[in-house]
Amino acid sequence: MAAAFLVNTVAPYLRCDGPEDVRKAMMSAASDLCYLTGYMAVDEGFHGLAQQYYLKALQLAGASEDHLTYCTTLRGMSVQATDRGHGQYAARLADAAAAASPQAGPRMRAFLAGQQAHASAQIGDRNNANRFLREAEIAMEKAESRTKTFGSYNPSSLTYHIGQVRYELGDLSGSISALAESDKLRLSTFRRTRIRYLSLLAERQLEIGHPEEACVTWENILDIYPHVASGQCDEKIADMGSRIKPYVKNRNARELYERAHLVAPKLIA
Structure with missing residues (x-):
């Protein structure tokens, strides 16, 4: 359309x-x-x-x-590159977005710096990742002291970026804590975003060796999933099935797998 x-x-x-x-x-x-x-x-x-x-x-x-859309688009391209694992391109695009918006207000600066931090972390640039993350945190503090803008970059988004930076730099438990906090701060109406980011949380809970915690997180995702229409969310549900299948001898994992098959039979083998 x-x-x-x-x-x-x-x-x-x-x-x-x-x-x-x-x-x-x-x-x-x-x-x-x-x-x-x-x-x-x-x-x-x-x-x-x-x-x-x-x-x-x-x-x-x-x-x-239109400087706002220009910078937002460059950042969007950086997010796409980051999600696809192309860290070098993501960093270049994130830096270009920041350079194209020298007069950005604090919320926009946090919006741009958070992505710069994530892209830098993905290529192992720890110093820049931490520097940009600190810039984003300072800018967010300034932005939150002013009038809030519904739907814009907010503390939940920043905490998500903190979780991503920690993960890329090898702090798995720190990433899990940040992603869990991010979900607490996120409005429940952002269902698509919640599915995507809770999926990351569950995957990392499983990675750290906590399958039962991961099952609880995935159960929350299945509560939300029927209310969204998203290709990325479909991928996350299918991936959940693949990840949890080896654990079906565990009662929680088996119940989750069976429920997922009922909720999304075309996605769960």
Whole structure:
């Protein structure tokens, strides 16, 4: 639907004549929609398509001098690269996003620095990871002392990045603690995000040797899953089945596996 709207409605308007300020406003709105469409493509696992939309978003944001969407898109591309394990590209994109927003307010600075920290940690750059994380924490403290903006980068998001940095730098138990705290701070309405990040928590609980704790976390995920439609969440549920299957002799693991099969029979073998 988003792609059809871009092709059938937005593109014809962008080809129309009009005052410069109106054309820039149109390009700015179109760039934001391209970014959103790219983000949706990432969620469905179409990563090459997502990059095409992200690049178009950058082009339109640059032409319209929309610095916010330009920086947000670069950061989104960095997040995509990080999630795909391309740390070097992720770090370059995160740094480019920060460099393109020199006048960023504290919440935006935290938004950018948190991703810089995660990307730096993924390539083993401990010094920069910790430096950017501290910058994000200081910026968040400033932002939280001001008026809060619903849905923007918040303490839950920052704590998630702390968990990711700790994990990349080898602190598994610290990562688990941070991810658990992040979920406590996150609004329950963010179901898709909760599934993705709780899945990371469960995977790391299993990795550290606590399968029963992981089962409790995955049970929470199964409570949320029927209320979302997301390719990434589907992948997480399928991955959960693969990870828990070797533990089915454990009663909790077996009950979880059986419930998962009922909730998502197409995803659980």
